Amino acid sequence: MSTAHSHSPSVVHGSAPQDLVHGARSRDHLSDHEYDGIREYDNPTPGWWHLIFIGSVFFSIMYIAYYHFSPIAWSIEKAWQAEQNAEVKRLFAGKVLTPDEAGILAVAADEPLMQYAAGTFQTNCAACHAKDGGGINGVNLTDDHYKNIKKIPDFYTVITNGANNGAMPSWRTNFSDNERVLLAAYVMKLRGTTPASAKPPEGEVLPPFPKPTK
């Protein structure tokens, strides 16, 4: 048959259809099914379809065998822990970080650690203090005025315990001791920088801090 004069599918019966573009399709043969004029060919499922289907089943078996029953595969949590351990080693190996004045000043002189701390600050502190420390809801950290800081170790104490009835939250459980020393040094070093938008000063003016030293 040809497609031109087949208004009703029910006339589609008999020999295999001739596709004018692709030539004869002698393999097609109609089944005897007919529903409201709809007919069905009895074509086999394509070979590539079988191959990929069987291949996907085989892949699945191998995947389970490897990831769930072999001793060499790592769980997602184990892979995460390995990265975590490598990070701690990379940042802090061979270094003793102490939350006293000497310790914070020493860390403040460690340029790679300060770059790292900048990221931690921007992810966690910028919501209140702004990315450059100029202050939004939290205080301006760039000027010479300090509300809860009297001496350098207070940076660590305020970050650890919070201040002002929780207006400054405690970050004790969010960061390790070492990370809080880094943050204390970073915040200390924000003093004297020029933010895009500075919140008015709050608290007392402190004398200049000593220079960071190794």
Add this chain to the structure above:
Amino acid sequence: MSHPAQATQPIGEDGATRLESFKYDDAIVRKFVLATVLWGVVGMLVGLIIAVQLALPAANLGLEWTSFGRLRPLHTNAVIFAFAGNALFAAIYYSTQRLCKARMFSDVLSNLHFWGWQAIIVSAALTLPFGITQGKEYAELEWPIDLAIAVVWLGFFGVNFFGTLAVRRERHMYVALWFYIATIVTVTMLHVFNSLAIPVTLTKSYSVYAGVQDAFMQWWYGHNAVAFFLTTPFLGLMYYFLPKAAEKPVYSYRLSIVHFWSLVFMYIWAGPHHLHYTALPAWASTLGMLFSVMLWMPSWGGMINGLLTLRGAWNRVAVDPILKFYVLGITFYGMATFEGPMLSIKSVNALSHYTDWTIAHVHSGALGWNGFMSFGMIYWLLPRLFQTNLWSKKLMSTHLWIGTIGILLYVIPIYTGGITQGLMWRAFDASGRLAFPDFVETVTALMPFCWIRVVGGLLYFVGVLMLALNTVMTVLNRAKVYDEPIITAPALAPRYIDPPVPETQLAGNLGVALAADSVFVSGWFHRVWERKPLKFTILAIVAVVTASLFEIIPTFLISSNVPTIASVKPYTPLELAGREIYIAEGCYNCHSQMIRPIWAETKRYGEYSKPGEFVYDHPFQWGSRRIGPDLAREGGRQSNDWHVRHFKNPRDLNANSIMPTYEHLLNQPLDFEGIQRRVDVMAMLGVPYGENVKSGKAIEAARVQAKQMAEDLVKQGGFEGMGDKKVIALVAYLQRLGKDISQPADAPAAPAVAPTARETFKAGDKVLSANVSAKEGAR
């Protein structure tokens, strides 16, 4: 070998072949078609509005009822259950009657189904914008509406459909009917078991499941809503309307058997791929991934059968917009069902999850497959149902092209935006810190894509308006009196003898192979099932139930799936009230509460989430998209003062934020009196609330905590008079999120007052809470 079917069928021995006369009920199909067009316009308009809101937050006009979190569920419910729902009902009511050579079983049930379903849609529109929601995606509607859905779907629609099968005059069921059967039984199962909840009030209920188990049930439902509401009925639609419009035989009967059963059995397993890297146990995640990968070919079976049916008809496709709609629809189906398995691969999902990539994926499926298949069907049906010419063929053709351009302009920028954001989230610089430490940077970067998406959505919406115009004008020109032809067909004979098993085409003498070839490969065995609707339905139920139980039973019974964490305690009464506001405002539409064990993610949000942290979360609120940052460890990260200011206007604190304003929370009173009932229902669900929050004490506890928080707020320099406002409860909830894991195990359960920032951290120093992982044990 190709005589008309009726003539070749053996007749029962008693020779009962009396001719019967009947008429098809096309009035019900007309109703469903018009409802499809109407709800298509409404649902897509809401989609357009929320797309604009993402780029321009002020577009919600600052009203609580039009905020993104409340309108997004309205959009998804409207396009899935109203637009696609009515389209699939139109398809089923039109084709089932003709495939069964029978009028629908009951006109009363047909009309109850139609009007009941429209009433459900209207009730969704009247509840979701008011924050009445169960807080589970695509299952948001509250319990009275859930009950109505069950009654209308199974009691009216299901009975009517299976009744029609029972009185059919066609011996065998065509493949479209198989897909309809699978749709009806599976959607019933999914809806009932995912929606199980204990009512608190007429407009509030709590899921009986919590945390990991609730997440599992939700995505078992959510994924299979895609499968059995948006895929199987539309494959049925394709199998009827495509060969009708193309006037060509279906490419392969045997392929339709294989892909039907493999699709129905395998789809059910795939739900957990929505929960990769979450606190869901790894084995479930793996099953979800692998069954999705294996589902690729079963899905493509439908595409092959659709596209190859058009062999020899491509000259017609070139001139017929209806066939073009089908070709594009099936092509989008093919792309979406390749992309689905790809996205389900864990490492791909690590990038794509929580981004717009998923949104692009579902829209290429929804706009391309569901939309275009529906449009093709409607344009084919309009002249037949209203017995007049289509008003404008030119407008139909314009709809096709504007719709296609609309889809491309929608999905391409959103694919780009999704991948961009996913890469930005995980990017590190040389110093080992996040390259984009501030979340909002990754939002601002997407704004150009968001605007292009608005243009694409607008074009698609204009196309739907063209369909609406064409429909209205065609209806206005309808026949004065509909010609309802009287059909005559013989009733089914009481007995039927199956034709003999066909000769095998294999050569050789291996008996088993020859028998298998003739009985199975030829499809002979299946031909027998096709004339037994009850057996067929039971087999379909067995397939989906078996597949479900393989995952559900271990999820609920293996205790190691959710290791207990002693320090995780129930929410305080005030926090519970705040959680309800979180759900009502639809916060989960933009914020996840699930930190994955991915390095960039713990760097940004903190310790990854553990299964044991969610055991009191009825329902879970893990979310599926991060339009805003994750909140799983939000507790204690900002002051109460910051939160209240942020709710009043997020842009006061973050100029680039696209979060809606929630000023109404600062003005509306908190319903303290209703808290007791909520605590009691939670206790009924097994949340260990002690005596100190029973018989009215919960209300008192909430007031005490609210009072103290309000006082702290003032001391922090914040707003006065917040102690009896909704915002105080919501802030209390947010301040609790993710905190318990770092508490000592012997902290008092459900403290009457919230621990202040100072008291909270008596736990002592902890190094990155690594000890928590150890405490939790192997997962």
